[in-house]
Each structure stands twice: as structure tokens, then as C-alpha cells.
Amino acid sequence: MSLHATLRVPDRDVDVAVEVPTGRTVALLGPNGAGKSTTLAAVAGLIRPAAGEVRLGERILFCANGSSRFIPPHSRGIGLLAQDARLFPHLSVLDNVAFGPRSAGMPRGRARDRARHWLAQVDATELADRRPGALSGGQAQRVAIARALATEPHLLLLDEPLSALDVETAPSVRQLLRRVLAGRTTLLVTHDVLDAVLLADDVVVLDGGRVVEQGPTSRVLTHPRSSFAARIAGLNLVRGALDGDVVVGPEGMRVAGLVDDSSVEGMDAVAVFSPAAVGVYRVAPQGSPRTEVRATVTDLEPHGHQVRVHTAYLSADITPAALADLALTPGDEVVLTVKASEVAIYAG
Amino acid sequence: MTRSTRPGHAAYPRLGLPSWVFVPAALGALFVVLPLVAMLTQVEWSQFGALVTSESSRAALALSLKTSLASTVLCIVFGVPMAVVLARSRFPGQSVARSLVLLPLVLPPVVGGIALLYTFGRRGLLGHELDVLGLQVAFSTAAVVMAQTFVALPFLVVSLEGALRTGGQRFEEVAATLGARPTTVFLRVTLPLVLPGLASGAVLAFARALGEFGATITFAGSLQGVTRTLPLEIYLQRETDPQAAVALSLVLVAVATIVITLTRRSRTAL
Numbered sequence: 001m002s003l004h005a006t007l008r009v010p011d012r013d014v015d016v017a018v019e020v021p022t023g024r025t026v027a028l029l030g031p032n033g034a035g036k037s038t039t040l041a042a043v044a045g046l047i048r049p050a051a052g053e054v055r056l057g058e059r060i061l062f063c064a065n066g067s068s069r070f071i072p073p074h075s076r077g078i079g080l081l082a083q084d085a086r087l088f089p090h091l092s093v094l095d096n097v098a099f100g101p102r103s104a105g106m107p108r109g110r111a112r113d114r115a116r117h118w119l120a121q122v123d124a125t126e127l128a129d130r131r132p133g134a135l136s137g138g139q140a141q142r143v144a145i146a147r148a149l150a151t152e153p154h155l156l157l158l159d160e161p162l163s164a165l166d167v168e169t170a171p172s173v174r175q176l177l178r179r180v181l182a183g184r185t186t187l188l189v190t191h192d193v194l195d196a197v198l199l200a201d202d203v204v205v206l207d208g209g210r211v212v213e214q215g216p217t218s219r220v221l222t223h224p225r226s227s228f229a230a231r232i233a234g235l236n237l238v239r240g241a242l243d244g245d246v247v248v249g250p251e252g253m254r255v256a257g258l259v260d261d262s263s264v265e266g267m268d269a270v271a272v273f274s275p276a277a278v279g280v281y282r283v284a285p286q287g288s289p290r291t292e293v294r295a296t297v298t299d300l301e302p303h304g305h306q307v308r309v310h311t312a313y314l315s316a317d318i319t320p321a322a323l324a325d326l327a328l329t330p331g332d333e334v335v336l337t338v339k340a341s342e343v344a345i346y347a348g
Numbered sequence: 349m350t351r352s353t354r355p356g357h358a359a360y361p362r363l364g365l366p367s368w369v370f371v372p373a374a375l376g377a378l379f380v381v382l383p384l385v386a387m388l389t390q391v392e393w394s395q396f397g398a399l400v401t402s403e404s405s406r407a408a409l410a411l412s413l414k415t416s417l418a419s420t421v422l423c424i425v426f427g428v429p430m431a432v433v434l435a436r437s438r439f440p441g442q443s444v445a446r447s448l449v450l451l452p453l454v455l456p457p458v459v460g461g462i463a464l465l466y467t468f469g470r471r472g473l474l475g476h477e478l479d480v481l482g483l484q485v486a487f488s489t490a491a492v493v494m495a496q497t498f499v500a501l502p503f504l505v506v507s508l509e510g511a512l513r514t515g516g517q518r519f520e521e522v523a524a525t526l527g528a529r530p531t532t533v534f535l536r537v538t539l540p541l542v543l544p545g546l547a548s549g550a551v552l553a554f555a556r557a558l559g560e561f562g563a564t565i566t567f568a569g570s571l572q573g574v575t576r577t578l579p580l581e582i583y584l585q586r587e588t589d590p591q592a593a594v595a596l597s598l599v600l601v602a603v604a605t606i607v608i609t610l611t612r613r614s615r616t617a618l
Binding site: 044045046072073074075076077078079080082084086088089090099100103104147148151157 | 518519521522523524525526527528529530532533536537540541
């Protein structure tokens with residue numbers, strides 16, 4: 001069933017519209033405080049928005065446009081998986097998973113059979129008799145996934161389901177989610193680009209309680225229009241007015257590149273390019289590269305086999321040898337150059 | 349002095365505690381313990397058995413246990429919903445409601461007894477209605493239970509509300525998204541999770557009911573076997589038979605000690 005949600009929560013300055021087509025997974029991306037969790041809580045019915053509508057398939061779960069309607073969370077048919085597994089500590093793993101079917105009125109025996117089926121789906125059959133306190137973080141999250149799926153929800157909400165797991169456990173749980181989410185209607189909150197790429201068909205980027213960008217995951221990550229999407233995709237993004245084949249960005253920064261057909265002179269445009277396409281110099285190099293930006297180094301960090309040089313607006317990747325040669329430290333003045341052939345310019 | 353390196357002690361290193369605080373702390377502890385010791389020295393152990401099993405003593409002890417149990421049940425029946433409403437819902441005037449509910453904690457029990465008398469007594473607010481129904485509440489065993497419930501209820505509400513707030517709503521939210529109706533969430537998630545808090549609250553309420561004196565003597569009087577509970581019996585015996593009073597006091601001390609032990613055990617189980 002498809003989800004259509006338009007929500008306004010003035011208390012938290014959230015005003016968004018989100019759609020999840022039937023059988024697809026949509027990732028809600030955005031910095032902390034962007035309104036992702038508020039959106040999820042409103043769809044689940046855990047908070048009541050001031051205005052808007054939440055529709056799941058043909059069923060209106062919430063509306064406050066003239067007429068008013070609020071279906072409580074237990075009647076929505078929406079499953080929720082949180083950061084922490086939140087397994088009921090007083091019930092065994094099996095009874096945790098059987099909780100949903102039991103609440104729907106299923107007799108104990110059948111509910112437990114259903115629970116065993118879902119535990120098998122998440123490779124956790126052998127945990128059935130344990131108490132939640134005796135599980136590792138990854139095991140607990142697997143059981144929580146089985147518990148959410150055992151109610152056979154029409155829509156699944158995932159709130160950063162991997163963020164509480166350590167780096168060794170997260171990949172296997174991510175693989176599990178990839179398997180069980182296939183064909184399910186899912187809204188996923190994350191700040192991890194890997195989750196978006198591996199789990200989501202589409203992404204919606206929130207910032208300051210508003211949708212700033214949305215579209216298919218691959219397009220948003222290769223052609224970002226928001227600085228947040230560019231940052232998690234590891235790209236430089238300069239937004240400004242288009243002047244010929246140059247984007248005039250903040251503080252008069254001029255970035256030349258290849259302009260696509262959709263862009264119109266004078267309109268807002270973005271120039272997007274990889275940090276690997278940025279050259280770093282102590283003094284302006286010979287010849288005249290089209291894009292030459294003076295900047296101050298703010299930070300240096302290892303990035304794979306390279307070193308990423310951060311400045312106020314742009315980042316550059318250079319080799320450790322080049323770094324030693326330049327003898328850079330934060331606070332140094334540098335000249336950054338970008339080849340026009342490596343910059344994509346499109347409507348912002 | 350070298351610090352113990354056993355694992356159990358290493359977790360609590362003595363950090364910057366000024367040495368002088370041990371003096372007032374020890375004096376305070378002495379102030380609490382010494383009177384109990386003094387009482388122990390006064391007990392005529394040879395007559396102890398006879399004193400605590402005399403007819404009036406047995407009647408008072410039985411009445412005390414019976415009424416305290418009854419009022420603990422009433423505290424649970426009314427106190428659990430009160431704590432849940434205070435901890436989980438929001439309504440106008442909530443902080444005022446909480447203060448009023450907790451009032452008996454700081455009110456002198458005698459005042460509570462007078463308040464009950466002017467509510468349920470023959471000339472009280474509801475006295476006429478109760479009379480029409482043929483009910484005489486004041487100076488009956490029911491009045492003892494009511495007086496004890498009045499003073500003990502806040503103990504249960506306070507400790508349970510605290511447990512509910514500490515636990516938070518995370519599990520209840522998940523239970524709701526799993527399709528559990530509010531009643532199911534309450535019975536299968538909320539209550540089991542606060543059971544240790546409920547147990548310690550009930551034990552505290554029982555202990556308070558057992559020791560209740562002022563409200564009981566004001567609202568229920570002192571009729572042997574009907575309203576004369578153990579504290580009232582001790583107070584009366586003190587005039588006529590001090591030995592019996594001391595012996596019965598010791599019984600109450602023993603009960604209180606058991607109660608505290610039970611509470612501490614349920615706290616650690618939390």
C-alpha cells in the first residue's frame with residue numbers, strides 16, 4: 001500500500017510532504033534536527049500533527065483539513081523499528097515476536113508458530129528461548145525486525161535501525177534488511193549514505209523541517225542539489241547564479257564547468273565536482289585554470305589512501321606525498337583549482 | 349590506609365569525601381539506633397510470650413494486619429490508576445492535582461482524621477447520604493481501613509509514578525505499533541515493567557498503614573477488636589502496663605524490619 005503524508009508540526013517547525021509508492025523503500029535523509037524522526041512519529045501516530053493528512057492506500061489515518069480524523073497507532077497497521085531494539089525485557093525472544101499476533105487476537109499456540117517462522121526468516125531461531133538481556137546488539141535488532149514483520153504491517157517505519165550497532169555487526173543486519181525489505185513499502189530514516197544506496201529506491205532530503213530535495217537514490221547522490229546530499233555523497237557543491245558556463249557562488253567564488261541543457265542564464269544553478277578534481281597550491285599555478293579559488297585550510301583528515309583538505313566551502317583530496325610537499329597545516333592560505341571538464345553544472 | 353583492590357570495592361573508590369562528615373553521620377545513626385536498643389533492654393523476656401499473646405494484644409495485632417492488608421489492596425486499586433494518570437497523561441491543573449494527592453504525606457494524621465470525620469461522619473458532608481443508605485462509617489473497622497488508606501495512598505502513588513517516569517514510554521510506543529490496544533499495553537507491558545516499583549510502593553503503603561495512629565484514633569476511635577489497632581493498643585497499655593507496651597512495640601519493630609528488608613530486595617531486583 002502506498003503512503004501519502006503531508007504534515008505540519010509547528011512545535012518542531014516541520015512542514016513536509018512525503019510519498020512512498022507501494023513496494024518501494026524511501027530513505028529520509030538529513031542532518032540532526034531536520035525533522036526526520038518527527039515525520040516518522042507523525043506517520044506512526046505517536047504524535048498528532050497540527051495539520052495535514054496521512055493516507056495509507058485508500059485509508060485515511062489522519063487528517064486535519066476541515067474534517068478531523070485520528071486513527072490511534074495500534075489500528076494503523078504500521079510497524080516501527082527504532083534505533084535500539086526495545087525488546088520487552090520481561091518476555092522471552094519468542095514471546096516478543098509473538099506479541100503482535102497475540103495482540104491481534106491470535107491464540108497463543110498459533111502466535112508462537114508465527115513467531116518461529118519470522119525468527120527463522122532473520123536467522124535467529126536458536127535465540128527463541130533467551131531473554132532479551134542475554135542478546136548482543138545485533139541479535140536484539142534481528143529479533144526486533146522479526147517482531148515488526150510478524151504483524152505483517154502495510155507500512156514499515158525504520159528509525160536509523162543500524163546506528164546503534166557496531167561496525168562489525170551493522171553490515172550483516174543491513175544485508176538482512178535488504179533481503180526482508182524487498183517488495184515492502186518502507187520509510188527509512190538514516191544519515192548513512194550506505195543505507196540509502198543499499199536499501200532505498202528513492203531518497204527525500206530534509207533540512208530545517210522542509211523537503212529540500214527528492215528523487216531516485218542514484219540521481220540524488222550523483223547529481224545532488226542540496227548541500228547535505230552532496231556532503232553525504234562526498235561531493236563538492238557550489239550553489240549560485242549561472243553566468244555563461246560559470247556558477248557565481250558565495251563570496252564571489254566562480255566555478256566554471258559543463259552546463260547541462262536544463263540550466264538557464266541567471267537562474268539558480270549548482271556546480272558539483274569530486275574532491276579528487278580539486279588541485280591545491282601554495283601560490284597560483286602557471287597558465288590560467290578557469291576556476292581558481294583562494295581559501296584557508298580549516299582541517300586535514302585521512303581519507304582512504306589520500307588526505308582530504310577541508311576549506312570553508314570546498315574540499316580537496318591530495319596524496320600524502322603532495323601534503324608533505326606543501327607542508328600544509330590548518331590556517332594556511334591556499335589556492336584551489338578545478339578543471340572545468342570535471343565540473344557538472346545543472347539547475348539547482 | 350591502603351585501598352582494597354577487590355573488584356567489588358574498586359568500583360566505589362572513596363573520592364574526596366571530607367573526613368569530618370563521618371562525625372555527624374555517626375551521631376545521626378546513633379540517634380536512630382540507640383532508642384531501639386534502649387527498648388530492647390527494657391523487655392522482660394521471661395514474660396514476653398505471655399504479654400504479646402494476651403487477648404487484647406492478639407486482637408489488636410490481628411486487627412492491624414487485617415486492616416493494613418485491606419488498605420494496601422485499596423491503595424493498589426486506586427493508587428495504580430492515579431500514578432498512571434499522573435505519569436502518562438496531560439490535563440489542565442495536573443501539577444495542582446499531584447500536590448493535592450500528595451498532601452496526606454505532609455499533613456498531620458490527626459488533621460486527616462478530622463477531615464475524614466467531616467466527610468463521612470454522621471454530621472459530615474456525605475453523612476446524611478450514608479445514613480439514608482443505612483451505612484455508619486465512623487467508629488467502625490471500615491473507618492480504620494479508610495484512615496489507613498488516606499495516609500498510605502500517597503506512598504504508593506509517589507513510588508509508582510517515579511518508576512513509571514524512569515521507565516519512560518519507549519516500550520509502550522513499540523507495543524502500540526505492534527497492534528496492542530491501550531488496555532493490552534497497560535496489562536502486558538506497562539504493569540510488568542513497573543512491578544518492582546509497584547511492589548516496593550505496596551510494601552511502603554502497608555508499613556505506613558500498620559503504623560497509623562492519629563487519623564485512626566480521630567476518625568475510628570479505640571474499640572477493642574473493632575478499631576483498636578496495634579499502635580492504639582500500645583499507646584493505651586503504656587498507661588496501665590508499660591511492660592506490655594514495650595513488648596508490643598518490639599513486635600512492630602520486627603514487622604517494620606521485615607518490611608524494609610522486603611523493600612530493599614525488590615529495589616535491587618529492579
